[in-house]
Amino acid sequence: MKLELRGITKRFGSLVANDQIDLVVNPGEIHCLLGENGAGKSTLMNVLYGLYAADEGEVLLDDEVVHFDGPGDAMEAGIGMVHQHFMLVPVFTVAENVMLGHEPTRAGGRLDLEQARAKVREIADRFGFHVDPDAIVEDLPVGVQQRVEIIKALSRDAQVLVFDEPTAVLTPQETDELMAIMRQLRDDGAAIIFITHKLREVREVADRITVIRRGKVVGEAEPTSTDAELASLMVGRSVELVVAKGEPQFSDALLEVENLEIVDRDGLVLVDDVSFEVRGGEILVVAGVQGNGQTELAESLLGLVEPSSGSIRLDGVELVGRSVDGFLREGIGFVPEDRSVDGLVGTFTVAENLMLDRLDGPPFVKGASLQIGARDEFARRAVEEFDIRTQSIHAPAGRLSGGNQQKVVLARELSRELRLLVASQPTRGVDVGSIEFIHERIVATRDAGVPVIVVATELDEALALADRILVMYRGRIVGIVPADTPRDVLGLMMAGIAPEEGSKVA
Amino acid sequence: MSASDDRPAVPAESPSVDPPGQGAATHTTKEPENRWSTAFREIVGGSWGVSVGAVLLAILAGSILIVATDENVRAAAAYFFARPGDMLSAIGSAAGDAYAALFRGSVWNYRADSFADGIRPLMVSLNYATPLIGSGLGLAVGFRAGLFNIGGQGQMILAAIGAGWIGFSLQLPWPLHMLLAIVVGMITGALWAAIAGVLKAVTGAHEVITTIMLNHIAFYLLFFLLATPGLLQAPGSANPKTPPMQSSAVMPKIFGSGYHLHLGFVLALLAVAATWWLMERSKLGFTFRAVGENPRAARVAGIDVGRTTVWVMVVSGALVALAGVTQVLGTSTTGFSTDVDAGMGFDAITVALLGRSNPVGVLGAAILFGAFRAGGATMQAAEGIPIEIVTVIQSLIVLFIAAPPLVRAIFRLPKPGSAPRRKAGDPAKEVAA
Numbered sequence: 001m002k003l004e005l006r007g008i009t010k011r012f013g014s015l016v017a018n019d020q021i022d023l024v025v026n027p028g029e030i031h032c033l034l035g036e037n038g039a040g041k042s043t044l045m046n047v048l049y050g051l052y053a054a055d056e057g058e059v060l061l062d063d064e065v066v067h068f069d070g071p072g073d074a075m076e077a078g079i080g081m082v083h084q085h086f087m088l089v090p091v092f093t094v095a096e097n098v099m100l101g102h103e104p105t106r107a108g109g110r111l112d113l114e115q116a117r118a119k120v121r122e123i124a125d126r127f128g129f130h131v132d133p134d135a136i137v138e139d140l141p142v143g144v145q146q147r148v149e150i151i152k153a154l155s156r157d158a159q160v161l162v163f164d165e166p167t168a169v170l171t172p173q174e175t176d177e178l179m180a181i182m183r184q185l186r187d188d189g190a191a192i193i194f195i196t197h198k199l200r201e202v203r204e205v206a207d208r209i210t211v212i213r214r215g216k217v218v219g220e221a222e223p224t225s226t227d228a229e230l231a232s233l234m235v236g237r238s239v240e241l242v243v244a245k246g247e248p249q250f251s252d253a254l255l256e257v258e259n260l261e262i263v264d265r266d267g268l269v270l271v272d273d274v275s276f277e278v279r280g281g282e283i284l285v286v287a288g289v290q291g292n293g294q295t296e297l298a299e300s301l302l303g304l305v306e307p308s309s310g311s312i313r314l315d316g317v318e319l320v321g322r323s324v325d326g327f328l329r330e331g332i333g334f335v336p337e338d339r340s341v342d343g344l345v346g347t348f349t350v351a352e353n354l355m356l357d358r359l360d361g362p363p364f365v366k367g368a369s370l371q372i373g374a375r376d377e378f379a380r381r382a383v384e385e386f387d388i389r390t391q392s393i394h395a396p397a398g399r400l401s402g403g404n405q406q407k408v409v410l411a412r413e414l415s416r417e418l419r420l421l422v423a424s425q426p427t428r429g430v431d432v433g434s435i436e437f438i439h440e441r442i443v444a445t446r447d448a449g450v451p452v453i454v455v456a457t458e459l460d461e462a463l464a465l466a467d468r469i470l471v472m473y474r475g476r477i478v479g480i481v482p483a484d485t486p487r488d489v490l491g492l493m494m495a496g497i498a499p500e501e502g503s504k505v506a
Numbered sequence: 507m508s509a510s511d512d513r514p515a516v517p518a519e520s521p522s523v524d525p526p527g528q529g530a531a532t533h534t535t536k537e538p539e540n541r542w543s544t545a546f547r548e549i550v551g552g553s554w555g556v557s558v559g560a561v562l563l564a565i566l567a568g569s570i571l572i573v574a575t576d577e578n579v580r581a582a583a584a585y586f587f588a589r590p591g592d593m594l595s596a597i598g599s600a601a602g603d604a605y606a607a608l609f610r611g612s613v614w615n616y617r618a619d620s621f622a623d624g625i626r627p628l629m630v631s632l633n634y635a636t637p638l639i640g641s642g643l644g645l646a647v648g649f650r651a652g653l654f655n656i657g658g659q660g661q662m663i664l665a666a667i668g669a670g671w672i673g674f675s676l677q678l679p680w681p682l683h684m685l686l687a688i689v690v691g692m693i694t695g696a697l698w699a700a701i702a703g704v705l706k707a708v709t710g711a712h713e714v715i716t717t718i719m720l721n722h723i724a725f726y727l728l729f730f731l732l733a734t735p736g737l738l739q740a741p742g743s744a745n746p747k748t749p750p751m752q753s754s755a756v757m758p759k760i761f762g763s764g765y766h767l768h769l770g771f772v773l774a775l776l777a778v779a780a781t782w783w784l785m786e787r788s789k790l791g792f793t794f795r796a797v798g799e800n801p802r803a804a805r806v807a808g809i810d811v812g813r814t815t816v817w818v819m820v821v822s823g824a825l826v827a828l829a830g831v832t833q834v835l836g837t838s839t840t841g842f843s844t845d846v847d848a849g850m851g852f853d854a855i856t857v858a859l860l861g862r863s864n865p866v867g868v869l870g871a872a873i874l875f876g877a878f879r880a881g882g883a884t885m886q887a888a889e890g891i892p893i894e895i896v897t898v899i900q901s902l903i904v905l906f907i908a909a910p911p912l913v914r915a916i917f918r919l920p921k922p923g924s925a926p927r928r929k930a931g932d933p934a935k936e937v938a939a
Contacts, residue, residue, distance in 0.1 A: 304806065325808035336806055345800040356796065357807035365789045372787070 001062055001078055001159040002026055003048075003191055008057035010043055017043040019215045020057070025160065025191045030182060032206035033195045035234060040215040041195050045162055049081055050074045061160075080153025084165040086145050088152075090138035095120050097137055098152045123151045127184055142289075143174035150181065161185060162193045167201055171289045172459065172491035179205045197234070199227045200460075243439045243464045251449030253280025253315060255301075255420055260310035262296045262475075270296045271307070272475040278420075278451040283442070285466035285483075286455045288494050293475035294455045295337055298424045301453065302334045303327040314420055328357055331419035333445075335409055335426050337455070339402075343409040346398025350390050351379035353397045354412050382411040387437065403434035414441060421445050424455040439465060459487055546652075547799075557860050557867070560906035561874070568899040569601040572891055576600035604891050611884020612877035622764065627880055629765040633837065635876025636767075637662075637829035637850050639774035642857030642868040643781045644825035648713075649863040650785060651818040652798035657702060657717025658851020660724030661695040661823045665830030666846045667728060668694030670748055671738065673755035673835055683754040688773070688831050695827020696820045698724065703819030707812030713819070721851070729844050740841060748841040757836035770832030775869075777828055782865040784821070794818050826851065856904050875900065 003025045010018040017040045025031040035041050046052045048059060050068030058065050061077055068074045071081075088097045099116035106112045120133040129147045137145060146166060153161055163182070167175045182205055186192055196202060202209055202223070209221040211233040219233050255278045262271035271293045278284045286294050299305040301312060303324045312319045314330055328334075336342035344353050355364040355375050363374040379393040386407045390400055397408055406426065413421070423442060427435040442465060446452045456462040462469055466483040473496040481490070481499060489499055573579050579600050582593035610616065612631045618624040641658050648655040655661075669691025676683060702716040731738040732746035740749040757769035785791040796804040797814045805811050829850055834842050857875055861867030882896035 302806065323808070323810065324805060325810065328808040334806065341800070342802050342806045345796055345803050347799050348796070352792070356803065359789050359792065359807075359809070368788050368790065369783075370787055370789060370792060 001191060002060075003079075003160045003193075004060040004063070005044070005048065006058050006060060008044060008047055008054050008059075010040075010047055010052055011055050016215050018047065018054070021212070021215075021217055023210060023217070025193055027159070027189050027191045028186055029207045030186050030192045030194055030205050032202045032209045033193055033212060034199075034202055034209055034221075034230065035197065035212035039212045039234075041212055042164065043215075044212070045081070045164060045193070045195065048074070048162070049079065075156050075158070078157060078159040079162065080156060080158025080160070081162045081164065082146065082149045082153060082166055084168055086149050088137050088145060088148060091136065093134050093136055094131055094140075094148050094151075095133040097148055098133075098155050100152075102156060119155050120151055123154050127181060127188075129181075141174075142169050143171070143177065146170070146174075146178065147181070150185075158190070160191045160193070162195070164195045165197075166194075167196065167198060169289075171494050172487070173495055175201065198458075198460075199230050202230065203227075243436075243443055245443045245446075248279075248282040248467050249447065249449070250282065251280030253419060253449060253451050254278070254313075255451045255453070256311075256313045257301075258311045258313070260297070260300065260312065261308050262293070262300055262305055263308045270475050271300070274310070274472075274475075274477055276470055276477065276480060278453055280449045280451050281446060282467040283446050283452040283454055283465050284480075285462045285469045286453060286472060287457070287459070287462040287466075287469050287490065288472040288478075289457060292472045294457075294472055295424065297472070298334075298337070298422050298453070298455050301327075301420070301422045302332060329360065331417055333413035333416070333418045333421040333423075335406075335413055335421075335423035337424035337428070339405050339409050340398070344397045344405055347396055349394045350383065350388065350397050350400070350408055351375050351393040353408050354379050354382055354415075356412065358412070358416065378415070382408075382415060386411040386441075403430040406430050406438065407434065410438060410441060414445060418445065418448075418450050421450055421452045422455075423453070425457060426454060427461060428457075459490060462490070463487070543652075546654075554862060554867075556907055557862060557871075560860070560903045563906050564899045564902035565605075567902050568895055569604070571895060571898060572604045573597050573600050575891075603889050604885055607885040607888040607891075608878075608881035610881070610888070612881030626765065627884070629761065629767045630880040631873065631877040632771055633766045633768070633876070634879045635872045636771045636774050636832050636836070637848075638853060638857050638872035638875055639771075639869055640777055640828035640832065641826045641850050641854030642861060642872050643777055643865060644822040644827075644829075645854045645858035646861060646863040646865065646868050647781060647785065647794065647825060648818060648822040649858055650798050651794040651814070652801070653706075653815065653818055653822070654714050655699065655702075655717055655819065655822045655826070656714055656851075656855070657699060657720050657823070658826045658829075658854050659847045659849075660717065660721040660851070661699050661826040662830030662833070662847040662851055663724040663728050663844075664698040665691040665695035665827030666834045666842055667731065667738065668692075668827075669831040670751070670834045670842060673751040673839075674749045674841070676755075677752070678754060680754045683752065684757060684835065687751075687755045687835055688828075691831035691834075692824045692827045695830060696824035699819040699823020699826070700816055703816035706819075707815045725844060728846075732844065745843075747843045750841045751835060751839040755835060756839045757832065766837070768832070768836035770828075770836035773828060773832065774872075777825060778865045778869050781825065785865070790817065790821075794821075826854065829854070853900070856900055859907050860903055 005021060005023040008018050008021045009016065021040075021044055023031070023033075023044075033041050033044070043052065047054045050070045050073050059068070060066065066077055068077070089100065092100070095113060095116040098120050099111075099113075104112040104115045117133040120131065123129070124131045129151065131144060131147055131151065137148060140148070146169075150161075166178060170178060179201065182192055182194065186207075194202075194205065203225070206223045209223065209225070209230070210217055211219050211221060211230070213234060221230055221233060257277070258275050260271055260274045261269065263269055274293075274297060276284065286297065288294055296305050300307050303319065303322055303326065307320055310320070314332070317330070319327055319330065340346060345356065348356070352375075355378070358364050362371075363378070364371050376393060382388065383390060383393055388400070388407045388411065389404050397405060400408065410426070421442070426438050426442065430438065442452060442454065446467075454461075454465050456465070463483065468480055469483060469485060469490065470480045471478040471490065471493040473494065478493045478496060478498050481493070485499075493499060576596065579593060579596040582589075582596040586593050611627050613628050615624045615627050618626070641662065644658065644661070645655055669687040672683075672687040672690045676686070678686065698720060699717075702713050702720060705711040705716045706713050728738075729746065732748065733739065735741070738748045740747055759765060760767050760769065760771065785795065793804065793809050793814050794817070796807065796809055797811050797818070801811050804814070830847065833846055833848070853875060857868055857871045860871035860874070861869070878896045878900065882893040885891045885895070886893045
């Protein structure tokens with residue numbers, strides 16, 4: 001089935017999220033929609049899926065204008081969507097999830113589970129997915145859950161498949177498998193829209209590439225284009241993808257983590273006997289697929305999670321057992337993984353957020369009262385220095401774009417005397433222009449002699465920033481390797497396969 | 507940059523991250539909590555337009571009730587088709603007379619001969635407003651910090667016990683005695699509220715439950731104290747009532763003995779200013795608001811959420827206690843009984859809602875409610891309209907304020923204007939693109 005979007009325009013108030021977008025996707029083609037976060041890709045797909053009504057323009061299926069009032073209509077017409085965050089019921093089985101919303105029934109309204117099972121088996125066999133229809137979804141690995149989403153779409157006879165940032169949660173190996181599946185679906189005649197901002201994946205599977213920037217189609221590219229060409233199309237100028245940084249100049253500062261163990265409330269070991277050191281002036285990247293203990297490790301370095309055993313020493317001073325405030329007073333800068341939840345108070349102004357964790361005393365607090373003048377002056381300087389794009393320092397921080405929110409967090413954390421910086425996924429959901437800037441600031445902190453820990457789930461970021469890379473899998477350290485370790489070795493390590501002995505010591 | 511639409515707010519992932527391979531399927535489970543806390547924030551912190559609109563709508567609905575129960579209107583309705591003008595004029599005079607009486611009883615008595623008599627209704631209104639200001643401020647501080655303090659009744663009772671006991675039992679010179687009674691009353695009320703704060707901080711017990719339970723405990727504690735000779739009961743009496751306050755502990759009348767308005771009103775105004783400063787300009791208030799808006803970010807910023815919760819309850823309880831103190835030392839100084847709170851702990855919820863949890867807004871809302879109460883009495887006396895109509899209007903105000911966010915939360919409707927012409931529920935939650 002051929003899909004065509006013609007002149008789609010979608011406005012939110014004064015903001016034009018989609019501006020006269022044309023897009024044609026033919027059957028048997030993988031069409032890549034490339035653009036930074038905030039470029040308007042997801043808005044466009046929500047228009048296609050009937051979640052938003054376009055202000056102008058029309059959607060055509062096989063050259064006929066169609067009109068969708070909701071996802072139900074879109075599914076009916078043969079459009080399936082695989083979401084970045086899976087829309088599955090964790091406690092249901094695969095078959096139950098697949099039939100959800102479309103339940104086959106027997107006489108008397110009884111569910112026909114057997115028919116759903118058969119459907120799952122049939123689709124799984126056709127594409128060589130190894131999925132048990134009776135497995136409980138929450139027991140399945142992420143990659144398999146994603147296949148359940150695909151089966152769900154295919155079970156409704158979807159002929160146009162939209163993959164919305166499908167690789168964000170996958171290991172490199174799982175990503176490769178997904179790409180193989182996408183090729184197979186294409187060869188089977190499906191029209192595929194693949195939304196991503198990862199350049200490597202685009203070049204690997206795309207038949208055609210459309211680049212969107214600020215709500216407009218800015219060009220088409222060939223799969224043979226280089227990373228630099230694609231990136232410059234995305235951001236409108238050429239981007240340095242590699243961070244310029246010299247050899248580490250070590251200082252005397254030292255973070256030592258020894259035999260750290262973190263156990264959750266159910267007794268599950270999340271961080272298992274982890275020991276490492278970070279010296280002042282180097283960046284240690286903690287890599288791994290999300291959910292392998294990196295989050296808890298990072299949080300324990302700010303006292304947010306109390307380890308069940310082990311020690312954290314900064315310049316020889318034991319920190320375990322202190323309150324968060326006690327950690328902050330030692331000069332620890334912390335960039336949380338989820339800035340909108342943990343890093344900012346969305347309803348507070350930019351200026352208020354810039355002083356959120358600096359209530360200890362001057363310059364922002366004198367006695368019991370806030371120093372509004374000092375706060376606003378600092379905010380104005382920070383907005384300028386960190387190029388935070390906001391209407392005013394009194395605008396609510398929640399209204400800023402992801403990249404600018406992250407700059408607010410960084411401005412706050414980097415504007416004081418630091419003895420350790422812990423940054424969790426500092427560029428997640430941040431546009432390419434801001435990534436460069438954020439990376440520069442992190443490297444500048446390292447060059448000032450501060451030990452820096454960056455938690456990264458994307459290999460590109462790990463390789464760009466790291467002096468050394470620590471890979472975690474199921475709460476354990478798989479290995480600590482130098483930054484020039486080949487990608488495929490790191491990929492295997494992220495799947496829990498230790499590198500050959502000898503390269504383990506870095 | 508169009509990030510707001512491209513990356514909708516995704517419900518927070520659970521803080522305890524799932525074991526490897528199970529990360530993605532848990533998103534939906536957190537959603538309801540988010541939905542309700544959003545509704546809570548919208549109800550307690552919405553826009554001024556909603557407040558004004560709610561009052562107008564409630565008054566309109568109140569007039570319908572007045573008109574529908576008016577005998578002249580009903581009599582005229584019997585021959586409506588013969589002479590419709592009769593019914594219309596009956597409607598006009600019923601509603602008009604009622605609100606004229608309300609105005610006469612609450613703001614300015616235009617039938618009085620002198621200015622001194624004409625202004626008396628306003629003084630009565632302000633007098634009724636005094637305890638509502640304090641208790642409304644207490645509730646508002648809680649709302650801003652994300653806490654729903656239903657314990658106004660208990661805190662007022664404890665404040666009355668503290669202030670009252672000092673007030674009738676000690677022998678001290680005037681300003682000192684009164685000040686001591688005020689301070690002790692506020693402290694006992696604050697400590698009573700702190701119990702709920704500590705329970706929440708340590709055990710996670712919800713403050714709505716604990717404050718309601720503490721109301722009952724406070725009520726029966728006062729009942730016991732009043733019924734036991736030698737404690738609060740007036741000597742030589744079998745009634746459950748305290749002795750009158752000593753004159754050295756009583757708050758003086760502001761405009762002389764001709765008017766009821768007493769020093770408590772000035773204290774309430776000071777409390778408005780102090781609360782504004784606390785919430786907008788002080789470090790403590792900053793932590794209150796941070797914890798109320800986003801406790802997780804507050805925790806990451808090194809704010810001790812548990813300790814802040816206790817402090818919020820202490821401040822909230824102290825402000826509510828001010829209401830209890832002014833009742834026993836200012837409004838009725840002849841001793842008090844178990845009905846000392848007069849339901850004001852609950853009226854305060856309405857006042858704080860209508861005032862948008864903003865100190866100045868609370869002041870306005872409290873005066874409006876004081877006027878309703880004062881004018882309602884005149885309305886009953888002059889026009890025979892039951893004073894309950896005032897309660898109906900107050901309840902309707904709450905309904906109109908609370909309903910839109912509540913209805914949206916229940917039916918998962920999108921916020922009007924946020925995404926026009928959309929049929930399904932919030933796609934941010936469904937698609938999480």
